[in-house]
Amino acid sequence: MNFCLKIAALLVFVFSFALNSQETGKITGRITDSKTSAGLRAELRLFLSPETFISGTKCDSSGSFSFEKLNSGTYKLEVSLIEYSTLTVDNIKLNYGETLLMDTLKLKKQNISTGEILVEDEKSLVEFSQDKKIFNVDKSMLSKGGTAIDVLKKVPMVDVDVNDNVSLRGSQNVKILIDDKPSRYASLKQIPADAIERVELITNPPAKYEAEGVTGIINIVMKKSEKLGFTGSANLGGNYSQRFSGWGGTDLNFKKNKLTIFSGLYSGTWNNPYKFNSTTEYFSPISSLLMSGSGRSHGNWLWGQGGVEYEFSPGKTIGFEGSIGTGKWFNKDDSRSDNLNSTGGMTSFFTQLNDRNGLWENITGSLYFNNKLNELGEELSGDLTLTRNRNENKFSFIKHDYDSLSVLSNLPLDQRDTTMIKSYNINAQLDYIHPFTKVTKIETGYKGTFRFNDNNFTSDTLDYIINNYVNNQSITNHFKFDEYISAAYAMFSSSFGGFSFKLGLRAEQTNTKGQLLTNSQDFTQNYFDIFPTVNLSQKIGTAHQLQLSYSRRITRPNIWRLNPFVNKRNPRFIFVGNPQLKPEFTDSYELSFMFYSSVISITPIGFFRQNHDVISSYSYLIDSNVSVTTYRNATGSKAYGMDLLLSSRTLSWLNLNATISLYNTKFDSDPLLTDYAQEEGFSWKANIRTTFTLPGLFNIELYYTYTGKKVNAQGFEVPSSNFDMAISKTLLKDKLTLSLRGGDIFKTVQWGQDVSASGYKSSFRNDWSSRNVSISISYRFGNTDEYFQKKKKTKQNTNEGTDQQDSNQGR
Numbered sequence: 001m002n003f004c005l006k007i008a009a010l011l012v013f014v015f016s017f018a019l020n021s022q023e024t025g026k027i028t029g030r031i032t033d034s035k036t037s038a039g040l041r042a043e044l045r046l047f048l049s050p051e052t053f054i055s056g057t058k059c060d061s062s063g064s065f066s067f068e069k070l071n072s073g074t075y076k077l078e079v080s081l082i083e084y085s086t087l088t089v090d091n092i093k094l095n096y097g098e099t100l101l102m103d104t105l106k107l108k109k110q111n112i113s114t115g116e117i118l119v120e121d122e123k124s125l126v127e128f129s130q131d132k133k134i135f136n137v138d139k140s141m142l143s144k145g146g147t148a149i150d151v152l153k154k155v156p157m158v159d160v161d162v163n164d165n166v167s168l169r170g171s172q173n174v175k176i177l178i179d180d181k182p183s184r185y186a187s188l189k190q191i192p193a194d195a196i197e198r199v200e201l202i203t204n205p206p207a208k209y210e211a212e213g214v215t216g217i218i219n220i221v222m223k224k225s226e227k228l229g230f231t232g233s234a235n236l237g238g239n240y241s242q243r244f245s246g247w248g249g250t251d252l253n254f255k256k257n258k259l260t261i262f263s264g265l266y267s268g269t270w271n272n273p274y275k276f277n278s279t280t281e282y283f284s285p286i287s288s289l290l291m292s293g294s295g296r297s298h299g300n301w302l303w304g305q306g307g308v309e310y311e312f313s314p315g316k317t318i319g320f321e322g323s324i325g326t327g328k329w330f331n332k333d334d335s336r337s338d339n340l341n342s343t344g345g346m347t348s349f350f351t352q353l354n355d356r357n358g359l360w361e362n363i364t365g366s367l368y369f370n371n372k373l374n375e376l377g378e379e380l381s382g383d384l385t386l387t388r389n390r391n392e393n394k395f396s397f398i399k400h401d402y403d404s405l406s407v408l409s410n411l412p413l414d415q416r417d418t419t420m421i422k423s424y425n426i427n428a429q430l431d432y433i434h435p436f437t438k439v440t441k442i443e444t445g446y447k448g449t450f451r452f453n454d455n456n457f458t459s460d461t462l463d464y465i466i467n468n469y470v471n472n473q474s475i476t477n478h479f480k481f482d483e484y485i486s487a488a489y490a491m492f493s494s495s496f497g498g499f500s501f502k503l504g505l506r507a508e509q510t511n512t513k514g515q516l517l518t519n520s521q522d523f524t525q526n527y528f529d530i531f532p533t534v535n536l537s538q539k540i541g542t543a544h545q546l547q548l549s550y551s552r553r554i555t556r557p558n559i560w561r562l563n564p565f566v567n568k569r570n571p572r573f574i575f576v577g578n579p580q581l582k583p584e585f586t587d588s589y590e591l592s593f594m595f596y597s598s599v600i601s602i603t604p605i606g607f608f609r610q611n612h613d614v615i616s617s618y619s620y621l622i623d624s625n626v627s628v629t630t631y632r633n634a635t636g637s638k639a640y641g642m643d644l645l646l647s648s649r650t651l652s653w654l655n656l657n658a659t660i661s662l663y664n665t666k667f668d669s670d671p672l673l674t675d676y677a678q679e680e681g682f683s684w685k686a687n688i689r690t691t692f693t694l695p696g697l698f699n700i701e702l703y704y705t706y707t708g709k710k711v712n713a714q715g716f717e718v719p720s721s722n723f724d725m726a727i728s729k730t731l732l733k734d735k736l737t738l739s740l741r742g743g744d745i746f747k748t749v750q751w752g753q754d755v756s757a758s759g760y761k762s763s764f765r766n767d768w769s770s771r772n773v774s775i776s777i778s779y780r781f782g783n784t785d786e787y788f789q790k791k792k793k794t795k796q797n798t799n800e801g802t803d804q805q806d807s808n809q810g811r
Helices: 002-017 148-152 795-808
Strands: 025-033 043-048 052-058 064-070 073-080 087-094 099-107 126-128 133-135 158-160 166-168 175-178 196-202 217-222 229-240 244-256 259-283 286-313 316-340 346-372 379-403 413-435 441-463 468-471 477-496 499-516 521-540 544-555 566-570 573-576 584-596 601-612 615-621 627-633 636-651 654-667 680-694 698-707 710-712 715-717 720-731 736-743 751-757 760-767 772-782
Touching (some): 087 099, 286 346
Parallel strands (some): 025 099
Antiparallel strands (some): 073 087, 133 196, 499 521, 566 573, 615 627, 680 698, 710 715
């Protein structure tokens, strides 16, 4: 802890010493109504032309505003207010030491376009703020009709494997939020892509965010109402990948006076054939197991959300929002496994028919309030969210064993398993912001997280004597796990000259209780931890910026890793959890530099992570061909690398975004892994997205990505590449949009993993028929010509907006 504080102090000293004294300028002005000339409390955003965000502020009661301590350069100003057209003032030239007065800006309740003032509502695909990287995925045609999983597959620095596990910078220890709240969905496949506005990556979160997630936070922001009166959209589409699937949905929004109501309803199906194979080689005695098979996964889903918000007075709102999701899935496959001796001769084989199906249900509700206490920005906000998840999974299989002559060696094994998973989550949060000046403030808050999990697994096997199914007591288990986390944080931020900083400290008390009801086994763990954070930023010249940050993170073991029951569902592959697992801790450092020119913007981001008590899987043999997989705390690991983000829009009809990610992982020496584990491995990923906008004709979007070999403690995932293409056309004054998309056009996507363990090694490969073609239709209706600035601010969004404003005031 003392070491962390010393590092924080040293970083502040180094950046303070590096400050360059430059004479700065100021932009001031007044925003008024074009008809009445009354001052307006408009919101303003200042950019260094064309797209580098500098600062944000709000006019006072007279409509006056001021941006101070600005370097010389050419700026762009965006002005917005409810019921008024959004205005953009381009080509604002500011010299060193100059005070520029803009007192003739008037807002109208209709769109205007002159030589100096333009209406702009188009956002860039990629944006940057002090703490996060923002990807406006609603601008992309490539995820239409998909799910949140399909969206994340296209986000730079993010990977999704064949089992829909999400990783950031090569690690699955990432926290996923929905609208700044913990994900209330059992699977991200329950969220339709058409309902997502943007994805935010927060790779080194400040103290106001919970400390969970080694590589940071992925925040999925859902679409909200942005239009006055009654508006909406309807969407319909279909996809073909050897089999057909389809989807459809609608969004409805109503805004009048102080009342806002929004809703959305989506439904769809999926249908995916697949193939798989694996090879397992045993070392003593030498033998092997070859498996191959094929199957089909299909299902249907229904998702809806809605909310209402009432604004009592400016800055004082209360609201409720909720969502519900349900669906059914079906998965059936047939496989054959051959047992081979040391010379490659088959000694026996077995076939297995697997039939899986399940039902998921999710209900969530959130009550929130925002209370702006004064004009200085003092604010109190709160949120209470309740979530219920219910998942019922059924798995049945029939296994036939044969000898080398294909003679049935015994009666088939006919088994039926049912897993019932129930979880209830309560999250309560209260946040307070106290500004001392326009650029200096303190933020404090409390968050309580209470999770209740109940997993009940039952297994029945056909008894041929009585011709009925009987319960398998040896593999049936019932496990409950409760977790209570109480957290408090404090942050202090300020800026002077071109330098800004944010220092934070978060304290979390965790209490857990596990109960294996099957054999009356209980365990508890209680621990208290401190998490410091440091965020520093230095403006360099007129268009560049250097950022340095540090945070301490935690990964708590989840219910699957803690359940001590010995699962012998497959007699060759046994799994058992470890209730003695400790949390994993990470010290995370990040350095970034944003370079901007009129041709291209380049942002290199370097990072280093030191992980302690790493939670990792561990496999070993207890017989010549029976493996046991469990979890344990390894000694540690280090990860370091760089992300290079490039963006260029030199031509009005061409937009180019590219990302190159390079990272290396090194696992500390471990006595249990020295004979077979890879202690160090290099991985890389690159993607490029190009959009062609041909006015009056159509838009074309191209996307290519390559993911190199990804190393873990006991093996690696195979490399893969993918090329997608989409084309869209707008009709009926941009109200109707037609899109055609092709996915994995060259069929290069691969999923696979190689594992080296104590006494054996395995290789797994899957083919999910990823090549596909889809078509979608979207129609917007209602008051589509009148826009207003969104007033809904959830707890975290409100705080973040203030962060951006205050941290940039001194630039």
